[in-house]
Amino acid sequence: MSLEILQAKSDLRDLIDSYATLTDAKKVSEQMLLFTTDARFKVYFGDQLVSDVTGTKQLEEEFNGHVALVKRYFTANAQHVVQVDGDSATGVVFSQVKMVRDEEGQEVLTDYSVQYHDVYIRQDEKWFIQERSSHYIIVEARALQG
Structure with missing residues (x-):
């Protein structure tokens, strides 16, 4: 594997981790x-x-509409399988996303197991997400205690 591909994979991992971090901080813009x-x-x-x-x-x-309904997010990214081809790439990200909402005075935690299927493009030496398909595989909701 070339140094260029290793650098691209590192940059793409930073991109998807930045997405998750900004989600958790509710920094949509x-x-x-x-x-x-x-x-x-x-x-x-x-x-x-x-x-x-x-x-x-x-x-x-769309994101701002969702963020308005959520008290807290917590995201953990796991595997990130990427194929790099010059200034474009595809990847699959495996994530656990937790959201806490108020429902009738009760905090409800919804736990999502998600696969993101992405298409990335590099423009001016920086990687961007061009397409993202979010596949919610497992969804579990429960009331939080205490």
Whole structure:
């Protein structure tokens, strides 16, 4: 494996970890800087497509709507399998995302096991997410105690 590919994989890992960190901090406008302006973002629960958004303007509106409903996020990224081809790449990220919301005065934790299927592009020596398909594999919700 060449030094260039190793550097690209490291940069891409930083990109997906930045996405998760900004999600947890609810910094949506900063998160949009990780995407190309024409980015496409899809969400699947099982085999069902529940959201398909194109462009960071629409994506930011969508994300802000979700963030308004969530008290806290906690994301842990695991495997990141990447194929680099020059200034483009594809990858799959395995993540655990926890969200805490208020429901009728009770804090409810929803735990998501997610696979992100990504297309990345390098522009001006910087990597961006051009396409992201979020596949929610396991979803569990429960009331928090105490």
